[in-house]
Amino acid sequence: MDQPKPYRELPTRLSHGCFGCGSENPHGLRMIFHTDEKSVFSEIVIPDHMVGWKNFAHGGILSTILDEIMGWSAIYLTKNLVLTKSIAVDFLRPVPVGTTLRAEGRISKVRSDREVAMEGFLLNSNGIVHARGKGVFALFKIDAAMKFGIADEKELRELERVFNL
Numbered sequence: 001m002d003q004p005k006p007y008r009e010l011p012t013r014l015s016h017g018c019f020g021c022g023s024e025n026p027h028g029l030r031m032i033f034h035t036d037e038k039s040v041f042s043e044i045v046i047p048d049h050m051v052g053w054k055n056f057a058h059g060g061i062l063s064t065i066l067d068e069i070m071g072w073s074a075i076y077l078t079k080n081l082v083l084t085k086s087i088a089v090d091f092l093r094p095v096p097v098g099t100t101l102r103a104e105g106r107i108s109k110v111r112s113d114r115e116v117a118m119e120g121f122l123l124n125s126n127g128i129v130h131a132r133g134k135g136v137f138a139l140f141k142i143d144a145a146m147k148f149g150i151a152d153e154k155e156l157r158e159l160e161r162v163f164n165l
């Protein structure tokens, strides 16, 4: 008998142009996310054209991945929409392009109903951490997100529906 999967995919395959997760950006990372309900994670291979020095991934790309994983973790785990207020990244070991990485995000501290501190990690296939991020995210209920113009109403209603916000 099939065992239930210990994790599931988040419904983030929305057709939009986000560099991190949009399915309509041919130059983007096209990240797909899974959750075990305590964290959100994503397997990713950084393409060759995102190289920095030698064959190592550009630090800005690693920061983007950490921003993205912490952002979706914040959305899913707090049930709010988010905007990044700040991020800080520690680059611990170079990341070669073309290798499989695991990005992982989780809540560090819910500071108020409008702000959450998150942490994110980029690990190689042996579980070694290559980069670590900390981020502070503004939390928005749907009505506030509309007021701030984070997305148009149709997109927000869709996010509300698929994420039970």
Ligand SMILES: CCCCCCCCCCCC(=O)SCCNC(=O)CCNC(=O)[C@H](O)C(C)(C)COP(=O)(O)OP(=O)(O)OC[C@H]1O[C@@H](n2cnc3c(N)ncnc32)[C@H](O)[C@@H]1OP(=O)(O)O
Binding pocket: 067, 068, 069, 070, 071, 072, 075, 081, 082, 083, 084, 085, 114, 115, 138, 139, 140, 141, 144, 148, 150, 151
């Ligand atoms: C679509 C998803 C895709 C899903 C995307 C998932 C992936 C995420 C990963 C990537 C995310 C990004 O890169 S996001 C892109 C990078 N980040 C950004 O662009 C954020 C730029 N920063 C900002 O817009 C701003 O700093 C804010 C909104 C964060 C904070 O604004 P602020 O102006 O300092 O706020 P503040 O003075 O305190 O308040 C001004 C007014 O806003 C209200 N206000 C402030 N914060 C909030 C709040 N959280 N909820 C309600 N209302 C609020 C206050 O009551 C006040 O109202 P009143 O008194 O005037 O009525």
